[in-house]
Structures are given as structure tokens and as C-alpha cells.
Amino acid sequence: xxxxxxxxxxxxxxxxxxxxxxxxxxxxxxxxxxxxxxxxxxxxxxxxxxxxxxxxxxxxxxxxxxxxxxxxxxxxxxxxxxxxxxxxxxxxxxxxxxxxxxxxxxxxxxxxxxxxxxxxxxxxxxxxxxxxxxxxxxxxxxxxxxxxxxxxxxxxxxxxxxxxxxxxxxxxxxxxxxxxxxxxxxxxxxxxxxxxxxxxxxxxxxxxxxxxxxxxxxxxxxxxxxxxxxxxxxxxxxxxxxxxxxxxxxxxxxxxxxxxxxxxxxxxxxxxxxxxxxxxxxxxxxxxxxxxxxxxxxxxxxxxxxxxxxxxxxxxxxxxxxxxxxxxxxxxxxxxxxx
Amino acid sequence: xxxxxxxxxxxxxxxxxxxxxxxxxxxxxxxxxxxxxxxxxxxxxxxxxxxxxxxxxxxxxxxxxxxxxxxxxxxxxxxxxxxxxxxxxxxxxxxxxxxxxxxxxxxxxxxxxxxxxxxxxxxxxxxxxxxxxxxxxxxxxxxxxxxxxxxxxxxxxxxxxxxxxxxxxxxxxxxxxxxxxxxxxxxxxxxxxxxxxxxxxxxxxxxxxxxxxxxxxxxxxxxxxxxxxxxxxxxxxxxxxxxxxxxxxxxxxxxxxxxxxxxxxxxxxxxxxxxxxxxxxxxxxxxxxxxxxxxxxxxxxxxxxxxxxxxxxxxxxxxxxxxxxxxxxxxxxxxxxxx
Numbered sequence: 001x002x003x004x005x006x007x008x009x010x011x012x013x014x015x016x017x018x019x020x021x022x023x024x025x026x027x028x029x030x031x032x033x034x035x036x037x038x039x040x041x042x043x044x045x046x047x048x049x050x051x052x053x054x055x056x057x058x059x060x061x062x063x064x065x066x067x068x069x070x071x072x073x074x075x076x077x078x079x080x081x082x083x084x085x086x087x088x089x090x091x092x093x094x095x096x097x098x099x100x101x102x103x104x105x106x107x108x109x110x111x112x113x114x115x116x117x118x119x120x121x122x123x124x125x126x127x128x129x130x131x132x133x134x135x136x137x138x139x140x141x142x143x144x145x146x147x148x149x150x151x152x153x154x155x156x157x158x159x160x161x162x163x164x165x166x167x168x169x170x171x172x173x174x175x176x177x178x179x180x181x182x183x184x185x186x187x188x189x190x191x192x193x194x195x196x197x198x199x200x201x202x203x204x205x206x207x208x209x210x211x212x213x214x215x216x217x218x219x220x221x222x223x224x225x226x227x228x229x230x231x232x233x234x235x236x237x238x239x240x241x242x243x244x245x246x247x248x249x250x251x252x253x254x255x256x257x258x259x260x261x262x263x264x265x266x267x268x269x270x271x272x273x274x275x276x277x278x279x280x281x282x283x284x285x286x287x288x289x290x291x292x293x294x295x296x297x298x299x300x301x302x303x304x305x306x307x308x309x310x311x312x313x314x315x316x317x318x319x320x321x322x323x324x325x326x327x328x329x330x331x332x333x334x335x336x337x338x339x
Numbered sequence: 340x341x342x343x344x345x346x347x348x349x350x351x352x353x354x355x356x357x358x359x360x361x362x363x364x365x366x367x368x369x370x371x372x373x374x375x376x377x378x379x380x381x382x383x384x385x386x387x388x389x390x391x392x393x394x395x396x397x398x399x400x401x402x403x404x405x406x407x408x409x410x411x412x413x414x415x416x417x418x419x420x421x422x423x424x425x426x427x428x429x430x431x432x433x434x435x436x437x438x439x440x441x442x443x444x445x446x447x448x449x450x451x452x453x454x455x456x457x458x459x460x461x462x463x464x465x466x467x468x469x470x471x472x473x474x475x476x477x478x479x480x481x482x483x484x485x486x487x488x489x490x491x492x493x494x495x496x497x498x499x500x501x502x503x504x505x506x507x508x509x510x511x512x513x514x515x516x517x518x519x520x521x522x523x524x525x526x527x528x529x530x531x532x533x534x535x536x537x538x539x540x541x542x543x544x545x546x547x548x549x550x551x552x553x554x555x556x557x558x559x560x561x562x563x564x565x566x567x568x569x570x571x572x573x574x575x576x577x578x579x580x581x582x583x584x585x586x587x588x589x590x591x592x593x594x595x596x597x598x599x600x601x602x603x604x605x606x607x608x609x610x611x612x613x614x615x616x617x618x619x620x621x622x623x624x625x626x627x628x629x630x631x632x633x634x635x636x637x638x639x640x641x642x643x644x645x646x647x648x649x650x651x652x653x654x655x656x657x658x659x660x661x662x663x664x665x666x667x668x669x670x671x672x673x674x675x676x677x678x
Contacts, residue, residue: 010424012438012491013627013670018410019368019445022361023633026454029358033458057464062622063636063643064461069623070630071357076623085349099351106358109455115365116448119372122403125396152351283401284408284415288352291409294362297402304402331352 027067029107032100036064037073037083037091045080098151105148110141114298126301142180142201146208150181153244157187159329160273163336164240166191172239175265176200177229177258178246182209182222184275185242189218200225200232229258234265241266244275245332248292251302252314259318266339272315274335277305278325288331311335366406368446371439375403376412376422376430384419437490444487449480453637465640481519481540485547489520492583496526498668499612502675503579505530511578514604515539516568516597517585521548521561523614524581528557539564539571568597573604580605583614584671587631590641591653598657605678611654613674616644617664627670650674 031037039053051061065081068074073087083092090099105111114121114129121127161167166188172195176185179199186209189195197218199209203226213222225232229246241262247255262272277292284290289305296303306314308325315323315337322338370376378392390400404420407413412426422431429438444450453460453468460466500506505527511534515524518538525548528534536557538548542565552561564571568585580601586594601611616631623629628644635642645653647664654662659676666672 010428011669012425012429014411014425015367015429015438016441016445016491016670017627017630018363018412019442020630020634021363022365022446022451023454023630023637024357024360026361026457026637027633028354030457030461034461056462059464059641059643060461060636063632066622067630067633070626072353073357076621086351086353089349090351090354099354102355103358106355107361112361115362118365118369122369122373122399123395125398152355282415283405287409288356291356291359291362291406293402294366294406295359297399298362298365302398304398330350331355 023067024071025107025112027064027071028073029103031064031068031073032091032103034064035093035100036061036068037087037100038093040074040081040083041088041092041094045082047079047081050081097154101148102152103148105145108141108144111299118298121297127298128301143204143208146181146201146205150183150208150212153181153183154187155329156275156332157183160184160242160244160275160334161187161191163326163334164188164271164273166195168192169194170239172196173237174198174240174242175225175234175238175262176209176242176244177234177262178244179209179242180205180245182206182212184244184273185209186213186216186218186222188240188242189213189221190216196221196223198223198225198235198238200227200229200234202226202228229261234261236265237267238265239267239270241270241272242275243272247274247311248276248296248305249300249303251304252310254302255314256318259314259320263319263339268339270339272320272335272337272339274311274337275328275332276311276335277331278308278311278333278335279305281307281309283307286331289333292331308333308335362406363410364446364451366403366410367412368442370403370407370412371430371442373403374432374439375400375407376426376439377432379413379420379422380427380431380433384421386418386420389420436493440487441491442487444483447480447483450638457637460636466637467640482543482547485520485540485544489522489547489551492520492522493526494668495614495671496522499523499581499583499614499673500526500530502665502673503527503610503612505534507531508533509578511535512576513537513579513581514573514577514601515548515581515583516573516601517583518548518581519544519584521545521551523583524548525552525555525557525561527579527581528552528560529555535560535562537562537564537574537577539566539568539573541565541567568600573600575604576606577604578606578609580609580611581614582611586613586650587615587635587644588639588642590643591649593641594653595657598653598659602658602678607678609678611659611674611676611678613650613676614667614671615650615674616670617647617650617672617674618644620646620648622646625670628672631670647672647674 034054044050044053047062051058069076176199185197213219279290293305320337324336326334373393383389383392386401390397408415515538524536552558618629632644654676661677
């Protein structure tokens with residue numbers, strides 16, 4: 001049996017692991033659905049006791065927990081499991097930073113199905129099925145997004161409000177384009193009692209944003225512009241236009257349409273605030289940020305994770321005079337653009 | 340906005356990355372299908388030239404290649420992509436160690452679909468759909484397995500033949516239970532011109548093993564026992580019984596049935612050779628080996644990645660007197676058991 005000489009020094013384990021990587025998604029989603037992390041945090045430490053609390057088989061729970069250890073979400077000491085730091089912070093339901101609901105959206109079967117024939121998508125250069133799901137008014141996908149992704153954005157929304165100086169309390173008129181869960185506008189309204197927020201999105205999605213505004217006690221200053229960002233008149237004299245997690249869905253020409261509308265809607269000196277996955281110019285770092293382009297390939301017609309140089313070009317073309325990139329606390333960055 | 344104090348030191352990126360991990364499987368499978376690695380090895384280095392050679396869109400190929408860089412399979416230097424060591428060895432079609440075909444099996448939609456509702460599998464403790472696929476005679480799954488997984492087993496098969504001392508040329512009668520691609524028996528026959536191999540598997544699967552025996556020039560000493568390992572008479576007076584990648588599908592009671600048949604079929608002093616994913620007693624190391632239990636959870640009724648202590652118990656119960664564990668060159672180990 002002849003083996004290539006170089007094979008002696010390399011092994012195919014990473015290839016094997018990657019071909020099975022879909023099981024990592026399934027296992028983490030299942031552990032969140034079964035509330036395994038909360039069960040362990042509440043004192044169940046063996047696979048038998050976790051299985052009992054989560055009402056599962058012992059065999060299934062043992063294999064699931066061992067797999068979560070292998071992938072770093074749990075720690076195993078003898079027969080006892082405990083939580084890794086990120087699991088304790090984000091996956092124990094009693095933690096204030098719980099974001100298990102994000103799993104509902106990120107691993108939604110209709111999202112995952114878009115990758116069943118990624119080969120065809122790469123050939124065509126576009127995800128026609130993803131585009132349908134994205135463009136459909138009141139798509140259940142976006143309601144699910146609004147419902148489940150708010151928690152994941154809390155830290156980032158707080159950082160945006162702070163970056164803008166919301167707590168200084170200036171009288172602000174804020175447009176929240178494609179508001180989704182509405183957390184960015186809601187957080188600004190919470191930190192600035194003189195801010196009026198105009199949230200634009202499909203009616204069913206705005207219901208979710210409204211719930212969040214109510215929970216934050218700012219519903220009276222949270223107004224609704226129901227409809228599509230492409231069809232609707234934005235209104236005018238805004239101090240701030242929020243473009244959070246929106247532009248990445250589109251090609252530069254479509255983005256230009258939105259940026260011109262945003263520019264026209266701002267007061268002179270007003271600011272557009274873009275929250276986006278902005279990789280470095282090499283488009284491969286930082287990893288989580290750069291990998292977002294694969295989500296755009298699978299789920300949109302022509303979206304992307306644009307590097308800053310491309311956003312800068314697009315904003316200048318639309319009439320903005322000054323752009324500034326700030327790295328956010330997570331994988332997203334903020335671009336502040338001045339009219 | 341209140342953030343849990345511990346949230347300051349941890350971030351949710353690994354959770355986010357894991358929920359999207361299914362995209363890694365899709366991307367690597369697509370790159371293999373489109374033969375991206377061979378295109379780069381053949382001199383196409385920019386995404387435009389790779390797209391041209393693989394007949395895809397430029398946008399799709401750029402995003403795919405960048406994603407492969409992020410995941411370590413390609414290297415990016417300016418606009419030029421090159422192959423990482425493992426990609427060059429195992430994913431360039433002209434490499435003698437090419438194993439791109441394994442992707443066909445590992446990322447087979449019917450395998451991946453078994454994980455769509457892993458939560459139900461963990462609750463029940465058993466994959467009823469996986470069991471159907473495993474037990475079905477001439478299941479297309481096992482033909483695909485035989486066709487695609489031979490290459491991945493070549494190194495391991497060579498190591499087994501060497502461990503057994505095949506090249507010494509003793510007159511051997513070898514039973515290859517659930518032979519699949521047949522590479523273990525074929526490799527022994529190739530190294531030992533005095534070995535006669537009796538390969539047992541479903542008729543459609545044996546056709547694939549026969550092709551491999553023919554290609555290795557040992558077809559005349561490669562005999563067929565078509566049928567199920569549970570129903571068929573094994574015959575007797577074997578020097579060696581091969582149990583390669585077979586026992587993991589079953590619970591200990593079912594394994595006992597097979598081991599007793601193997602024991603009865605061996606000559607006194609004969610050896611059973613088990614090739615298996617045998618994790619350490621902690622069941623979580625080494626990672627690739629231990630993670631095999633998740634494949635068994637998703638795809639079988641009661642299979643597992645058993646640690647050595649459990650195999651040792653099972654073999655002794657079936658009448659074997661001496662067991663010995665040897666770590667293989669990859670994630671699999673060899674257990675040599677003496678009658």
C-alpha cells in the first residue's frame with residue numbers, strides 16, 4: 001500500500017471533523033432546547049440526574065454531555081459535568097445574559113436547508129431561495145429573528161447608545177430602519193429620555209419591537225412606520241438614522257438606494273449609524289466577522305460582509321462626508337457617517 | 340442595560356460559531372464537489388481563475404474560498420489562495436492519498452437528516468430512523484459507504500496488516516465480517532500471498548469489495564459470503580476474524596452474539612482483530628475518537644464508542660482469553676483478541 005510521502009506528517013482528522021461539523025450545531029441546539037445548561041447550573045451533575053431533570057434517556061444524555069465536553073461547552077470531572085464560562089453566562093436560563101433563544105433563529109430548519117445544495121448556490125452566485133425568504137413581507141423568518149435575536153444584540157445596542165452619547169439627553173429624532181427586535185432604538189430611548197424613535201419594519205415584526213419598547217418603559221416614545229424600507233417614505237429632520245444588520249443583505253447598488261434615502265431623511269450634521277459585520281480588508285479576519293459572508297452567500301441574493309473600504313465608498317457616493325469605523329464589543333462594528 | 344458581571348470576561352462567539360457549524364460541513368462538501376482544491380493545485384490561485392476553472396460564479400467562489408481560509412483549509416496571501424498541508428494531501432484529486440469521496444458518505448443528506456431532530460433522539464435514547472437505514476439489506480447507504488470510505492481506511496488497513504505480521508506469509512484463512520469496501524482483507528491479501536479472504540456482507544456491497552480486490556490483484560483469493568452477519572454461518576478454522584468498524588453499531592448484548600460466532604469460527608490460538616473508535620475511559624478524549632459516539636447516537640438504535648474496558652469485558656464474556664489495545668495511526672484503535 002503506497003502512501004504519499006507527505007501523508008506521514010499530516011492527517012485527515014480536521015477534514016473528518018469538518019464533514020461532521022453539522023452535528024455540533026444539532027447538539028448545541030438540542031442541549032439548549034432540553035435546557036441541559038440550566039439543569040447543570042441547578043445542581044444536576046451526572047448524566048443520570050441531568051437526564052432525569054430534562055426528561056430524557058440516560059444514553060442520549062450521556063452521549064450529548066460528553067459531546068458538549070469535547071466541544072468545550074461543559075467540563076467533565078470524573079462522572080460530574082459542570083458549565084464552561086460561556087455556557088454559564090449565556091446558556092443558563094436564569095442568567096441575565098441568557099441568549100439561548102438565538103439558537104431558535106440561527107439553527108432554524110428553513111435557514112439550514114438553504115445550505116443543502118450550497119454547490120448550486122456557488123455555481124449561480126446567488127441564493128434564490130434565500131432571497132425569497134428575505135424579501136417576503138411579514139416573513140415568519142423575520143418575526144422569529146425579532147423574537148429570538150434581541151438578547152444577542154443587547155451588549156452591542158448598549159455600546160451604540162454609549163458611542164452616540166445618548167445619556168447626554170439631547171432632543172433626538174431617531175429613525176430605526178428595519179428595526180427587527182428594535183433593541184437599538186429602544187436602548188437609545190432608554191438612555192436618552194428626550195429621544196423619539198421611529199421604528200420601520202413589517203407590521204408583524206413591529207409588534208415584537210413594540211413588546212420590547214414596552215418592557216423597557218419607552219413605548220410612548222416608540223413610533224411605528226409599518227412597511228418596506230424600499231417603498232416607505234422615511235420622513236425627515238432625523239438626528240440619527242440606525243442601519244443595524246440591514247445593509248449586508250444587499251448588493252452595492254441596492255445599498256445606494258437606502259443610503260440616499262437615509263441621507264435625505266437626516267438633518268444637516270445628522271448621523272447614520274451602521275452596525276455591521278465588517279471584516280478586515282483581507283476578508284478573512286477576524287474569523288467570526290469574516291465568516292458572516294458565508295451566511296450572506298447561503299441566505300441572500302447578493303449580500304456580503306463588506307470590508308470598511310467598500311462601505312466608505314458607498315457612503316461617500318450617497319453624499320455622506322465623513323465616515324468612521326469603530327470596533328464593537330462583539331463581532332460587529334459600528335460605522336458612524338455624517339451628513 | 341444591565342449585563343451580568345461575568346459577561347464582561349466571556350463572549351458568545353463560540354456559541355454563535357457552533358450554531359453555524361453546519362455551514363462548515365456544507366462548504367467543505369461543496370469545495371470537494373466543485374474540485375476547488377485540485378483547481379488551486381493545478382495553478383488557479385485567484386478567486387476569478389478558480390471560478391473559471393470550476394465553472395462557478397466569482398462571488399460564490401470568493402466567499403467559499405475566504406471561508407475555507409477562515410477554517411484553515413486554504414491559505415490567503417494578498418489575492419492568492421494556496422492549499423494547507425492536509426488539503427494538498429487529501430483533497431487534491433491527483434494526490435495518491437485523495438479521500439474526497441469520503442465526503443459523499445459523511446455528508447450524505449440521509450445521514451445529516453438524522454440530526455434534524457436530535458432532541459427527540461436524546462429523549463428516546465435511540466435513533467429509530469437511523470436503525471432502519473442501518474439494518475436494511477443492501478441499503479444504498481452501505482453501498483455508498485463501501486464506495487466512498489475505502490480511501491479513508493487505507494492507512495489504517497496497512498497498519499492492521501503490519502500489526503498482524505501479514506508479510507511473513509503464513510498460510511491464513513481470514514474472515515472479514517461486514518467487509519464493506521473490503522480494504523482490510525484486501526490489504527492483508529496483498530501483503531500475504533498465502534492468505535485467503537472470506538468477505539461477508541450484503542451482495543451489492545460485496546460487488547464494491549470485489550472491485551477493490553481486483554484492483555489490488557488479489558481477486559482470486561477474495562471469496563464472498565453474501566448475507567447478514569447475524570444470519571449467516573461464518574464457517575470455521577479461521578486464523579483471523581476481522582471486525583472492522585462493525586461492533587460500534589450495536590448494544591453489548593448484540594455484540595455478544597457476534598463475538599460468540601467469531602470465537603466459534605476461529606482456530607484455537609486464532610485472533611479476532613477489532614478496528615474501532617475506542618475513546619479513553621473518560622469518554623471525552625481523544626476528541627475525534629470520543630465524538631464518534633455522537634454519530635452512533637444519531638444513526639443507530641444503541642451503538643456507541645465503547646472505551647477499552649467495555650470491549651475487554653465483552654470479549655472475555657464471549658470466551659476470548661487475551662485482549663490487547665493498540666492505538667492506530669488515525670482516530671481508530673485496534674483490539675487484538677486471542678481465542
